[in-house]
Amino acid sequence: MRVPVIVDDAPSPTTLPGGTTATGAATTVLAVRTALPPHRYRQDDLTELIGDLCLAPGAERTLLRRLHASAGVRTRHLALPIERYAGLGDFGKSNDAWVAAGLDLGEQALTGALEEAGLAPRDVDLLVCTSITGIAAPSLDARLAGRVGLRPDVKRVPVFGLGCVAGAAGLARLHDYLRGHPDDTAVLLTVELCSLTLQQCDDSPANLVAGALFGDGAAAVVAQGRGTRGRDGVGPTVVATRSHLYPDTEQLLGWNIGASGFRVVIGAGVPGMVRRHFGADLRAFLAHNGLTVDDIGTWVCHPGGPKVLSAVADVLGLPDGALDTAWHSLAxxxxxxxxxxxxxxxxxxxxxxxxxxxxxxxxxxxxxxxSELVLLRW
Structure with a gap:
């Protein structure tokens, strides 16, 4: 069997087969833990209730029902009971709900991941906290520090604006940090309460798509450079990463932010971008590291939606079942x-x-x- 030599994107003193170096370049993922709100709903039960929020009384609901039926989602968790959303009214109330629910879910994910890793909150040296569904100063990570028992000298990096890519990008930035601090423990915390951004009385296609597709949850990753303070060797390890920013695509995905809060922007061209560019970029990244698509045994793909998942599978020529974990998570x-x-x-x-x-x-x-790519070795 061919054994490729891994060349990390950042220079290292001595690169060894398997992606590690004499300075401990590989990052070990010790634990991953997801926290979901207790309010779980079947998609069929949400369709008309979300229609009541987004559409005018008596409005045609054919598009709404078609979007909900084709989203690939069977169940979702919401930050609040569905009957409370009509009373939010403005951005201030929605954001207050994001802070309250986000702290609870963030604490569950963070402490759960540390427990799984065999570590205590005082062991955390770096906390990267990302969200694109609310905003606060002090940020969520600062509010969580005393609540869960982080050290006063913990390094914190709150991140806003990366959106769906932030789970992969955050893991990549943990790897960057641990290359320079291989004896440290770094944690990524993501808190996303997408339902709190749903715009009331907005029948735009983008808002209706968001109302059909997005759910709420938080997740945390605990990683170390040398695995000196936790359960070493549980893997996987991060061995290389790559970021790619596509010019002149700023209006394709994101928010228009106004008095009512975060108004979603979802361009119809996202699957087309994947088909035009993503396959070549991914293959180039793998080739840089001595690999091909056929060498990848596990695909951890963000479930952007059915059209995006299908586009990824098509441009990479993936076999049936390669993205089953993504389809299952979406459902x-x-x-x-x-x-x-x-x-x-x-x-x-x-x-x-x-x-x-x-x-x-x-x-x-x-x-x-x-886009963000993170190469793993189990």
């Missing part, structure tokens, strides 16, 4: 923005248990328009 919890790819990574570790030596790839896309 059971919807698209949870940055938390989704981490939910899939957790399921891959726990359910599929790749054999040691298996290559994996985390991939996601988000506002920019941009």
């Amino acid at each position: 059971t919890v919807g698209n949870m923005s940055s938390a989704s790819v981490l939910h899939i990574l957790q399921n891959t570790r726990e359910t599929h248990r790749p054999e040691p030596g298996t290559w994996g790839l985390v991939l996601a896309m988000g506002p920019g328009f941009c």
